[in-house]
Amino acid sequence: xxxxxxxxxxxxxxxxxxxxxxxxxxxxxxxxxxxxxxxxxxxxxxxxxxxxxxxxxxxxxxxxxxxxxxxxxxxxxxxxxxxxxxxxxxxxxxxxxxxxxxxxxxxxxxxxxxxxxxxxxxxxxxxxxxxxxxxxxxxxxxxxxxxxxxxxxxxxxxxxxxxxxxxxxxxxxxxxxxxxxxxxxxxxxxxxxxxxxxxxxxxxxxxxxxxxxxxxxxxxxxxxxxxxxxxxxxxxxxxxxxxxxxxxxxxxxxxxxxxxxxxxxxxxxxxxxxxxxxxxxxxxxxxxxxxxxxxxxxxxxxxxxxxxxxxxxxxxxxxxxxxxxxxxxxxxxxxxxxxxxxxxxxxxxxxxxxxxxxxxxxxxxxxxxxxxxxxxxxxxxxxxxxxxxxxxxxxxxxxxxxxxxxxxxxxxxxxxxxxxxxxxxxxxxxxxxxxxxxxxxxxxxxxxxxxxxxxxxxxxxxxxxxxxxxxxxxxxxxxxxxxxxxxxxxxxxxxxxxxxxxxxxxxxxxxxxxxxxxxxxxxxxxxxxxxxxxxxxxxxxxxxxxxxxxxxxxxxxxxxxxxxxxxxxxxxxxxxxxxxxxxxxxxxxxxxxxxxxxxxxxxxxxxxxxxxxxxx
DNA sequence: CAAAAGGTAAACACAG
DNA sequence: GCTGTGTTTACCTTTT
Numbered sequence: 001x002x003x004x005x006x007x008x009x010x011x012x013x014x015x016x017x018x019x020x021x022x023x024x025x026x027x028x029x030x031x032x033x034x035x036x037x038x039x040x041x042x043x044x045x046x047x048x049x050x051x052x053x054x055x056x057x058x059x060x061x062x063x064x065x066x067x068x069x070x071x072x073x074x075x076x077x078x079x080x081x082x083x084x085x086x087x088x089x090x091x092x093x094x095x096x097x098x099x100x101x102x103x104x105x106x107x108x109x110x111x112x113x114x115x116x117x118x119x120x121x122x123x124x125x126x127x128x129x130x131x132x133x134x135x136x137x138x139x140x141x142x143x144x145x146x147x148x149x150x151x152x153x154x155x156x157x158x159x160x161x162x163x164x165x166x167x168x169x170x171x172x173x174x175x176x177x178x179x180x181x182x183x184x185x186x187x188x189x190x191x192x193x194x195x196x197x198x199x200x201x202x203x204x205x206x207x208x209x210x211x212x213x214x215x216x217x218x219x220x221x222x223x224x225x226x227x228x229x230x231x232x233x234x235x236x237x238x239x240x241x242x243x244x245x246x247x248x249x250x251x252x253x254x255x256x257x258x259x260x261x262x263x264x265x266x267x268x269x270x271x272x273x274x275x276x277x278x279x280x281x282x283x284x285x286x287x288x289x290x291x292x293x294x295x296x297x298x299x300x301x302x303x304x305x306x307x308x309x310x311x312x313x314x315x316x317x318x319x320x321x322x323x324x325x326x327x328x329x330x331x332x333x334x335x336x337x338x339x340x341x342x343x344x345x346x347x348x349x350x351x352x353x354x355x356x357x358x359x360x361x362x363x364x365x366x367x368x369x370x371x372x373x374x375x376x377x378x379x380x381x382x383x384x385x386x387x388x389x390x391x392x393x394x395x396x397x398x399x400x401x402x403x404x405x406x407x408x409x410x411x412x413x414x415x416x417x418x419x420x421x422x423x424x425x426x427x428x429x430x431x432x433x434x435x436x437x438x439x440x441x442x443x444x445x446x447x448x449x450x451x452x453x454x455x456x457x458x459x460x461x462x463x464x465x466x467x468x469x470x471x472x473x474x475x476x477x478x479x480x481x482x483x484x485x486x487x488x489x490x491x492x493x494x495x496x497x498x499x500x501x502x503x504x505x506x507x508x509x510x511x512x513x514x515x516x517x518x519x520x521x522x523x524x525x526x527x528x529x530x531x532x533x534x535x536x537x538x539x540x541x542x543x544x545x546x547x548x549x550x551x552x553x554x555x556x557x558x559x560x561x562x563x564x565x566x567x568x569x570x571x572x573x574x575x576x577x578x579x580x581x582x583x584x585x586x587x588x589x590x591x592x593x594x595x596x597x598x599x600x601x602x603x604x605x606x607x608x609x610x611x612x613x614x615x616x
Numbered sequence: 617c618a619a620a621a622g623g624t625a626a627a628c629a630c631a632g
Numbered sequence: 633g634c635t636g637t638g639t640t641t642a643c644c645t646t647t648t
Contacts, residue, residue: 455622474637498623504639505622511638518637 287312296325434462438484451487456495456502457527460509464522471512471519474500 287293288308293300295316302308316322434454438445445452452459463480464472472480478496481488488495503509503520508527512519 457622494624497625500638501624501640502622503637 285309285312287316296329434458435465438462442484445485445487446483447486449486449490452485456498457506457508460499460502460520461522461527464509464520471514471521473514473517473519474503477503477520 285305285308287295288302288305291301293302293308293311300311300315302311460477463477464470477499508523510521510523512521
């Protein structure tokens with residue numbers, strides 16, 4: 001994860017120099033539900049379903065689930081055909097991963113597939129051999145290239161370096177070409193755009209966090225190159241190994257859409273970032289920094305550049321291992337670029353939605369894409385009745401699209417499908433204060449059977465504070481709940497009990513005897529005391545995402561503008577401006593209470609719920 | 617791992 | 633006795 005963040009930041013630094021991948025990407029993304037690549041890449045190996053829910057909005061999560069399902073299907077089919085034709089063992093087991101299953105089941109959708117890399121099929125020997133041949137072929141090509149480079153007279157060290165770099169570059173290009181070949185032949189599958197239909201196969205791609213292991217696995221110096229190749233064959237999880245199952249005969253396979261990356265970049269990358277902000281002065285080397293070799297997984301200390309060069313030539317010579325590592329690195333870069341493209345596209349969409357000038361938060365130079373953000377809704381069936389006053393496209397509230405997640409506008413990710421339990425406390429940080437959130441999405445909650453992403457306490461408080469005299473009877477609180485939220489029109493026993501429980505439990509709710517009975521009021525001071533305001537910003541992941549997305553680069557005025565805007569995401573405490581939330585009186589930090597969707601437990605005690613347990 | 621917070625369930629008391 | 637209200641406890645999950 002850290003590696004991913006670092007890499008992303010690195011990419012972001014270079015974003016201005018990149019050939020605005022987002023532009024090219026828009027074509028592809030227009031037809032696909034956008035799942036943040038960052039998430040898709042990480043999941044499911046790297047993220048728990050809960051974490052995924054934190055980061056993903058329901059549509060995105062949905063899309064991800066669908067992706068993974070499709071992947072599973074794809075794999076299953078391939079396995080089937082393979083095992084038919086090649087007598088391979090049955091495909092990877094599909095039923096497992098209770099935690100994922102849990103998430104899926106709750107939402108009324110089938111469970112997402114297990115981590116693909118968790119069940120690795122044995123590599124088909126034929127294919128491995130073919131793959132190896134390809135490697136050798138590539139190696140030969142590379143050697144040829146290298147020879148060509150060596151023919152040139154050795155001049156100054158700088159020239160030598162330059163030539164070396166060029167070789168490296170060529171090597172990478174060739175690697176990429178080789179990769180492309182493999183992809184075309186179905187040996188390697190990693191490009192998101194290759195997935196069937198609009199789906200993306202990111203989980204199949206090499207996951208950055210796998211890299212250390214990968215590097216370690218391959219990186220043992222002195223290891224016979226062949227071994228490392230084999231090992232790599234096994235280690236290149238998403239690529240060679242998984243790809244083996246795709247085993248098409250070595251020829252075939254019309255290129256089709258395999259040419260381009262999802263972001264539209266040609267698959268043959270130019271690894272050299274001309275605009276690379278990192279110093280590439282004559283006295284340095286991109287793979288040399290802070291006295292150590294930056295070759296992935298190496299970190300060998302080198303006193304000076306000369307020593308490093310020597311080290312580079314000896315330890316990282318042009319062998320199978322190096323090329324394999326190189327290829328992996330390329331995949332990493334590709335994935336990161338894809339990710340960058342998508343994230344920047346999303347940022348653009350967010351800014352477009354806020355009517356902000358695109359120039360403000362700089363790093364991305366793409367023109368505003370009118371819809372990319374809402375492209376996450378692109379798979380959502382929208383009926384006329386689902387149009388909301390704010391002009392946004394809202395998810396349907398009917399059962400017309402059972403698999404379609406409902407998402408209130410502007411709501412980050414807190415709530416999922418109705419009955420879909422998600423208690424995402426951290427993701428509340430993405431939610432607006434309850435009052436504005438409710439004001440904005442009043443209609444949505446009123447009609448959609450979506451559990452509001454607020455705690456009972458905050459809802460009760462809101463109900464009470466909405467009244468002129470700021471007091472309500474229990475029954476009136478009940479009525480408020482049912483009036484405001486479709487979700488609370490059912491399953492009454494549960495939530496009413498919870499309401500009572502909360503009223504009694506929290507000191508902030510004061511029972512006052514009244515003429516006509518008892519009413520409940522809010523002790524605001526107690527309420528604020530309940531939880532100290534934190535600038536938490538949620539899990540590290542989110543923080544990293546934020547920093548990675550350069551939100552931190554937003555200047556004060558921009559933040560102020562955001563604070564005044566009604567943008568729930570950025571307006572919420574924990575994002576950008578913790579103080580801004582308190583300006584949205586009368587509700588403050590704790591308005592973002594915990595969303596109340598509890599995950600059905602791991603099946604242990606609390607029964608998983610497809611829908612709330614009892615209806616009355 | 618522990619604490620805190622939140623959600624759910626349930627038992628119980630009490631008043632109408 | 634039933635129902636609604638209110639309190640309390642227990643247990644769970646998630647987050648920090």
